[in-house]
Amino acid sequence: MDSRLPERHELEAFLVLAEELHFGRTAERLRLSQARVSQTIRKLERAIGAPLFERTSRRVALTPIGARLREDLAPLHRAMGEAIGRATAAARGVDGVLRLGFLGAGAGELTPTILETFRARHPGCEIQMRETHFADPLGPLRAGEVDLLLTRLPVEEPDLTVGPVVLSEPxxxxxxxxxxxxxxxxxxxxxxxxxxxxxxxxxxxxxxxxxxxxxxxxxxxxxxxxxxxxxxxxxxxxxxxxxxxxxxxxxxxxxxxxxxxxxxxxxxxxPTDVAVVWRTAGATARTRAFVDAVEHAVRGHGGPARH
The missing domain is CATH 3.40.190.10 (Periplasmic binding protein-like II)
Structure with missing residues (x-):
């Protein structure tokens, strides 16, 4: 057993092989030779101190320790990739395209104020708007078709963040x-x-x-x-x-x-309220900038618009 911690490329190779259970397909996905994949997995197994795969001439299967490692490692690896993506987006700034979904009248009379505030602060970012429907109000957000959503509450979903209330009305x-x-x-x-x-x-x-x-x-x-x-x-x-x-x-x-x-x-x-909602794992510099514009518009209005 090695005393060192496994390296990232070893863990990535393990996760791909755990999904494919085939050295050839794993090598293709990683753009490596099969020999290099086998060598990487063996190094990881030495670092952990136990076999992670059962290998025969006909099949590759996870050992119990390998299955447990995949279960523990997969969400951490996904979160790390998302964190790097958010950091990269922040480093690139807010320029680009922000896709905004809205349900019905959205934020009502505050919508132009919010958009004007955002555009004044970030003239290099284009806003593309798309209407959603109450048959599936959260679907376009979850599918990545929009980055943020102005929608009616309640929204009680573990993967979504509910931001400031923009509108409250009877x-x-x-x-x-x-x-x-x-x-x-x-x-x-x-x-x-x-x-x-x-x-x-x-x-x-x-x-x-x-x-x-x-x-x-x-x-x-x-x-x-x-x-x-x-x-x-x-x-x-x-x-x-x-x-x-x-x-x-x-x-x-x-x-x-x-x-x-x-x-x-x-x-x-x-009353019924409208708030801005986004995917918790999909937050970027652009989404945070838009939420800031929403908060600025709400404060300037003295709180959520009331009709």
């Missing part, structure tokens, strides 16, 4: 123009038990949709769920067609007015 009930509730000055969450609301089509977290469209009223009465919807425009079209009703954010009355849909204020629904 909720209203979207009903067809000829619906009995359309003549009311206000409605209660208890009213949902007597009418059909919409479900959602897609992988949106259950807790996210249940906050916006609760499965039961505060007194415990079930809320009838109707057709599933995937986009906000689809939801409004179905409301207008008399297929159901739905709680929505109050800003919808300004950004999505329709003559065939009436928005009635709730008198007992909790």
């Amino acid at each position: 909720r209203v009930l979207a009903v067809p123009a000829r619906h009995p509730l359309a003549r009311r000055r206000s409605v209660s969450l208890e009213d949902l038990a007597r009418h059909t609301v919409f479900g959602v089509v897609g992988p949106a977290p259950d807790y996210w949709w249940d906050f916006h469209v609760p499965p039961t009223t505060p007194s415990g009465k079930p809320v009838p769920r109707g057709q599933g919807v995937a986009t906000f425009q689809e939801l409004l079209a179905l409301v207008a067609a008399g297929q159901g009703i739905s709680p929505v954010a109050a800003s919808v009355t300004r950004y999505y007015p329709r003559p065939d849909v009436v928005f009635v204020p709730f008198d007992d629904a909790p």
Whole structure:
């Protein structure tokens, strides 16, 4: 057994071989000869003091010690690569492209202020914006299609970081123009038990949709769920067609007015908040710079915008 610590290239060779379980494919991935891969693995085994692979003429398999080492080492190696990536991005500065996702009206009236602040600070960085939908509000972020997301809370995911709240606003009930509730000055969450609301089509977290469209009223009465919807425009079209009703954010009355849909204020629904969210492991200099711009805009507004 060697007294030295294993070197990084030895650990990388081990992880690739543990995945491929084939010296030829491992050599191709590492751009080394098979003899060099075998030599590297033998050096690592001497440093650890035990065989990590069982080798025969027909197969390569991990030993119990090798399997345990892969289990312990893989997340550390991944975290190290991400840390190096973040450091490299920081060293390169903020220039480049920042992809920003937004759900619906996003941060509302604060969005232009946030973008203006960011562009003034970082003129070399281009912002590309993409709308997301509530059927899968977090999917584009997780898939790496956007770097940050302005989205409705709650977001309770272990791999995502929730940043500052940008907007807090009351909720209203979207009903067809000829619906009995359309003549009311206000409605209660208890009213949902007597009418059909919409479900959602897609992988949106259950807790996210249940906050916006609760499965039961505060007194415990079930809320009838109707057709599933995937986009906000689809939801409004179905409301207008008399297929159901739905709680929505109050800003919808300004950004999505329709003559065939009436928005009635709730008198007992909790507010809905918008915050900036990003992948914890994917934070870069650009994402941090944008969050700084968000915080600056929120402070300049005296806190999260309230409508």
